Amino acid sequence: MSHARRRLVRGATSLVIAAVLLAGLAGPSAALSSAYPTLSGGNRGVNVKALQHLLRQHRVTIAVRVDDTGGDRPMFERRLIPVDGVYGPNTDTVVREFQRRNGLPVNGRTTSDTWSKLVVSLKPGAHGEAVAALQRLLIEKRGSDLDVNATFDAATRSAVARFQRHIGLDDTGTVGTATWRRLLAHLERPVYGSILCPYEVGNGSAKWGTSEAVGQIQAAAGRVVAAGHGRVGIGDIGWEHGGDIALHQTHEQGLDIDIRAMRDAEDQCRWGVRWDWSSYDRAATRVLVRAIRATAPGHIKVIYFNDPVLIREGLTTWFAGHDDHIHVRYCQVVHALSTYDC
16 A cells, blocks of 8 residues: 555544544533532632632531640641632531531532532621622622622622623522522633633633633642743633534533643743644643643543653543644533533
């Protein structure tokens, strides 16, 4: 067989493989859910901050060692959980305690049954941790000009009413179950600046992801910048309310994020790069992929990128069309679509 014919056969084979993979990826489509998000160990982001505020609202505490003498009888005191946006062991422990108190399945996962017990009705004049949770969500998801002062003031009421109009609820300015659920389920955009930058492939504002996906990629990018490799370039994620995106088979659930590979000159915010170009920085890309995995333990479904070295190392998976960018698919425990179920 001639060299040219072998190339044609290889090309046709690659197209067939890509078509099969795309068909498997597409699967059954589903509208973006407005149900309470499921949070569990390894998640990050403003929804986790809201959860932590609500656990504080209900005065669920954790035992914290307060002496450093190293004696045989260490001293502990009960404290409220800090609001750090990380669903770590302390948050898991406090969620389990809240579930015990409320007769819920004790599994450490914050699902709809746990959210429904956590959220409280709020109206102007209210004070406390639940109001702080509300304010953080409005700031990070809707860009509201608020202070996190734990007081349901006039500015907070206006921000609530604007959000209710935005999603088609009656703009009462008070917060009940429906508003909590829709606010927690709403997608958000990454914060661009010192650690992240956007790049475009023609889909403009398709930069909306789940709170958890956005929190996790921002944490990973922070590690990359701290290691001296420059900012991380973010491409398409999804539309604000889900739906089909040109050039993509997925990106409908806010859990798929396209990211540029890293360049030797650390200028990936200006230019893209393929894994087989001389300007590609494999070492920095390896740091990025490892950071993505480390900042979302248990919440990575797959990472597509066609660098054969990273594939051999078990860090990424081959998929047609992923020579010049990394596709991270985050997952959620108990997701309606198997494609995104952890």
